[in-house]
Amino acid sequence: MVDCVVRNWQGEEVGQATLDLRVAKEESAAHIVHRAMVRQMTNSRQGTVSTKTRAEVSGGGRKPWRQKGTGRARAGSIRSPLWRGGGVIFGPKPRDFNIKMNRKERRLALRTAFQSRTEDLIVVEDFAAQLPRPKTKELIGAFARWGITAESKVLLILPEVEEMVYLSARNLSTVKLISATSLNVYDILNADKIVTTNTALAKIQEVYSE
Known part of the structure; x- marks a missing residue:
């Protein structure tokens, strides 16, 4: 269980929130997160x-020249992998890279x-009520009041993606906005700072408790 300070729009401390999630044992935590x-x-x-x-490249059905007597190397097809425009030896083919992992392990x-x-x-x-219209400058100011530097990569987690917040954040290349039900390991680990609302934090604990 972890206690977190809750701040308001002006950056002032206004209360506390509790984060209590069932996590992996210390000796296996790094392994399961890595997987x-x-x-x-x-x-x-x-x-x-x-x-x-060479079987799939069009053309090449006719022998380019006769086998003997020309002084050139023997050739059977203009679509040989040795020729320009020919087939590819051991080239890539469509494949499925998916790795399976149990749902309980993923959560x-x-x-x-x-x-x-x-x-x-x-x-x-x-x-959300603090942004009645799209205003990127106001959101940047709020980040600064919350102690986030301009170059930090920020993961912003909301209960639902509010339109005005989305429009205010979309021009910021360092900000990623997701809903509380769309968490993923990459975004969590890739961010320098994670900003969430107390409502979103409660929803995370409700959705991901088991």
Whole structure:
């Protein structure tokens, strides 16, 4: 169980929130989080790259020249891998890179990764009402008041993706906005700072408790 300070829009401390997730044992935590990370990165590969073998390249049905008497090397097809425009030897073909991992293991890895970032976790009050219109400058100012530097990579977690917050954050290349039900290991570990609201934190504990 971890106690987190809750800040308001102005950056003032206004209360506390508790983060209590069931995580992996210390001796196996790094291993299971690493497996989940590798799975996510590997499963994002499309695997659609493809080359043609000499059997698939069009043309080449006729022998280019007779076997003997020309002084040239013997050739049976203009689509030989040795020729320009020919087939490819042992080239890549479409394949499925997906790695399987049990659902319970995935959720355990996610909880473990999230709770391991408590030192970089910033809990704030719901601030959607503070942005009645899209205003990137105001969101940047709020980040500064919460102690986030301009170059930090920020993962912003909300209960639901609010339109005005999304429009205010979309021009910031260092900010990634996701909902509390869309957590993933890569985004959690890749961010320098994680900002979430107290409502989103409660939802995370509700959704990922088991």
